[in-house]
Amino acid sequence: MVTADVPYADDRSPAQRHAAAQARRQWPELAAFAGDYPFELDDFQVEACRILESGHGVLVCAPTGAGKTVVGEFAVHLALAEGAKCFYTTPIKALSNQKFNDLVAAHGAENVGLLTGDTVVNGEAPIVVMTTEVLRNMIYAGSSTLQGLRYVVMDEVHYLADRFRGAVWEEIIIELPQEVRVVSLSATVSNAEEFGDWLKSVRGSTEVVVSETRPVPLWQHMMIGGALLDLFEPDGDYVSKELLKKDARARERNEGRTGGRRRGGRPYVDRGRVVSRLDQAALLPAIYFIFSRAGCDAAVDECVRAGLRLTDGRERDEIVDYATAAVAHIDPADLEAVGFDRWLAGLAAGIAAHHAGLLPVFKEVVEKLFERGLLKAVFATETLALGINMPARSVVLERLIKYDGSDHVMLTPGQYTQLTGRAGRRGIDVEGHAVTVWAEDVRPKELAGLASKRTYPLNSSFAPSYNMAVNLIGAAGVERAQEVLASSFAQFQSDSEAVHIAEQARSLGRRAAEAAQAAECHLGDFLAYYDLTQQLSQAERGAQKRRKGALRDEARTNLEKLRGGDVIWISRGKRTGWAVFLRPTGGSRHHDPRWSVLTADGWAGTLETSAFDGGVQVVTRIRMPKRFDRRDPKSRSDLASSLREATRDRSRPTRRGGAAETPEIAQLREEVKAHPCRLCPDAGQHTVHASRWSRLKREGELLRRRSERREHSLARQFTAVREVLSEFGYLDGETVTSDGRLLRNLFVETDLLVAQCLRDGIWEGLDAASLAAIASTVIYESRFEEDEFFVAVPGSIVDPVAKTVRRWEAIRRAENTRGLSLISRPQMGLAWPIYRWTRGEELSKALAAADGPWPMPGGDFVRWARRTADLLHQMGTAARYIDTESSNKLADAAYDAVDAIRRGVVADV
Known part of the structure; x- marks a missing residue:
């Protein structure tokens, strides 16, 4: 924070001294708390703390680095002063560990505890730092640790928008005892008042404090070639004329190089040159955002190969000493497997990458070295913008377009603000700088639009899950569970939008009446005539669609009869042509089965049934190799050559015709005439x-209809969830069964599937490694389409995997009939790596065992291994509820697997 000299008493006017004395009397705890800081608190911090000392809850929304956590620390101060408890919650374990260390330093180890699921330190202390999931579980269990709780700080509360974990925040806010004051700390959001209104509705007296002032001013730039140009004119209202001229010339040069052909807006960027230019302008340290893990790693390599050195001899020695000490507990062979030497070389030069594919310990080292000012340039994916304390003097954006999981889209103003919010270190930098690297697909005016907007709405992701349902019903009954859902921010927003939608519908009705009047015809009812023409068109389209559906069903039936080596014709899509059938594959998470083929040009992959709805006819067969590996280029080339030879003189099969006219269509056609x-x-x-x-x-x-659906929408979802739970025996009317008590202990997205497998005993009898392997299948989510590869699993779990998939299919059928889609299909891509690791094999062998075109990144493996260990621990606890000899052996195997997984790079240290 920016330090400020405390004025001497004799420097103040009598009125100022009187006001200060009055403030000390009115807010004595704030005066005592603020006296421990070497700087004066900002106005928004003072306002929020006064609200808290007055006995109210508070929502604080302020930019990154503005000092929101001071308000959370004041809640800690109040709890200690009152002899009460304060829980400080964070969304991720790394933040919990960081906050725990800060509070221990401030208040002593005897007063501060830490709870992160698998870590328990001084859990009955007056101040306990924990992840939100831990607090949610304590509330459901009615833990005695909640006694005496007076304050709960919810740091990064905007995480409730997270579609996977966001519901936890809302459950806590709703279910905490009313005497607990909630301190919610959020990034700046555009609907803070709406969120505050909801907090008031469920928590009682809660005030909203919003600060949109950055503690360090932010300057916006665009870099074109080696030129670093201001985005705005000095008055700040218009885009820089100089930048517009440079942009026009750059486009002319780029068009000349490409002959008028667009290059997709992705000309090569010399990252070393960009960093060197920032160094020359004294704008380092910088966080350089690249929306690609591989791009971040490549950027470090480019800079090191170019001879870029941003550290002096003392800094290099300090970096090497710190990094080697941090990884001293890891086996050298494991370090070699994840490229330790290459990573260390970049660190020594003051350059590093930061992304989810890195080992957690590598990321932690990067964060610590950056905080200490030893790293000058960090190439990072956007995940760095979430929660991690790594402010910089400058932030660089290489592109303003990122992949959102389905398409490449422009950053939103909220995303841009969040990324650039790290520029400018409070107490160090006079100003921060946001630099966007020029690209053909982004114009200065578009960048100015992003930079000038502050739109970042907070939207709820709350929805009932199976575990939530049995916990709510088990703890307080169905009626209270329905009250919780009705009290959620999701329903609050939904009800508000329903009112707005209804008004829109009324406005459309008025405009439709005006159009109807304008369409009046002296010969008759023209609207009725128009309706007839539309019915005819719809009937014709429906007949065509039904014809296509019949062809597709016929194609699927015929495809199911094919054998490997059958030669067929692909009738639709970009792969149209001759192909040899390889094998069927399982459906993806939300789609029908796919069919594995190899085409005459050597492409091997899977296609949907729609690619064959022109008809499936086997024209010949070719011999398949006994061990065909479609990932091997030579195997593909040889088989493709055989296919071309077999189809050399064959003509394309005739495609099926269109739909015949139905009596309904004929009747409508006559009425129109x-x-x-x-x-x-x-x-x-x-x-x-x-x-x-x-x-x-x-x-x-x-x-x-949208308005009607939104009214009580969560209640309808909850009813559907309860019906599924009743169908599978986890609820009996409004009572949680013994099976339901098992489900209450499973806090994963595939909770019901895990419960089914445990209850039915299909995972019993497996050793620790096999149990870990099959547990991974119900939590793992591949970054790639799994059915693009032949995913193998260890032989010991082949049969249990088949049974697991069958139970998932049963759940899917039950969900589909009720409009739900909560449980994802098991994925096998982690099974071999986790199996090998649990058996004690080296990391390199575990990573190489992943299905796919390359080894699994070390960071991905560690993250999924830890999640697998968490699930195994839950499985051990849940299996004890079954309490049979075989289920108790499964629990023992689960705990053994946890111990075997948490070693080396996977261990928390």
């Missing part, structure tokens, strides 16, 4: 108005 409005000379003009009437009417009906 007989209608008097068909002969109206103004039919064209009437059709324009009738079309508008039809569109407005349709949109109004859709809005009304």
